[in-house]
Amino acid sequence: MSAPTRSYRSPRRERGAAQTRQDILAAARELFIAQGYAQVTMGHIARAAGVATKTLYASVGTKTELLHALLATDVADSRTTGLLDEVFRSQDLASAVTCLAHGIRDNTERFAPSIDLLYSSMASDAKAREVWDYVVTQYRQALREAAEHLVSIGAAAPHLDVNGAADRLWLCLGLSAWRSLVVDCGWSYDAAERLLSRQALNMLEDPVPA
Structure with missing residues (x-):
């Protein structure tokens, strides 16, 4: 045998x-x-x-499998874990917003090629749209947790509840805000971070209700 x-x-x-x-x-x-x-x-x-x-x-x-392999790699590397740790230790609005803006800037800059890939493919590929929705959900949840902290310590304007604070953070620090300045307008990430951080601070401490 x-x-x-x-x-x-x-x-x-x-x-x-x-x-x-x-x-x-x-x-x-x-x-x-x-x-x-x-x-x-x-x-x-x-x-x-x-x-x-x-x-x-x-x-x-196939081409579709290739795209999905790229997106799977990007999602595996992209996490909001740890983004909020320093924010939760902050006891005033300015330091919390500064920490949050810098942390989001780091992630946005690091994964800029992945975000560009999603933008270029999600209109014609359902999986790309699914991944984009997942990323947006992750970031919106992180910003909501930051808003909960700011409201709980009385750092945001008195008329703002968690929803109002979270919406303002998304407007100022969401993915589209960075893309508008860096990609569409050609700003540096440093300049975008300074402006968006200042804008978020102003909106969160504004005493006049919207």
């Missing part, structure tokens, strides 16, 4: 396959952001990554 054959795994080959996949993902991200998800073909991605189309499909699957 012959001995059972043992499958052979080559670490070098596996490392090569992993690097090829990373090259493909990087090339696809760049093309999707620059040209829009709907305009990019698998042939474009294969040429940009320097691989055969057959290799492209073997590595990442």
Whole structure:
């Protein structure tokens, strides 16, 4: 009776396959952001990554599967955990808003390519829209928790309840606010942080009800 054959795994080959996949993902991200998800073909991605189309499909699957692989990676890396720790230790409005604005700025700047990817693809891909809705929900919840803290310590204007404070924080520090200044207007993140932080502070301490 012959001995059972043992499958052979080559670490070098596996490392090569992993690097090829990373090259493909990087090339696809760049093309999707620059040209829009709907305009990019698998042939474009294969040429940009320097691989055969057959290799492209073997590595990442279809174009939709490729997009979803990118989004899954981004969501795994993107978390609001820890964003509020310093805010909760703040006992005055100015320091709390400053901490919150800086923490959101860091996340927004760090994940700018991912946000650009979502913007370019969510109109034509339901999964991208689902991921965008998830990210928005996470950030709105974080801002609501910050609003709850500010109202509980009496730092916000007396006429503001949690909903009112949370809405003002979203208007001033939500993802669209950063994108409007940085992407649409060409501001630096430093300048955007200063303006949005000041705007949020003014709106939260405004004694006049809306």
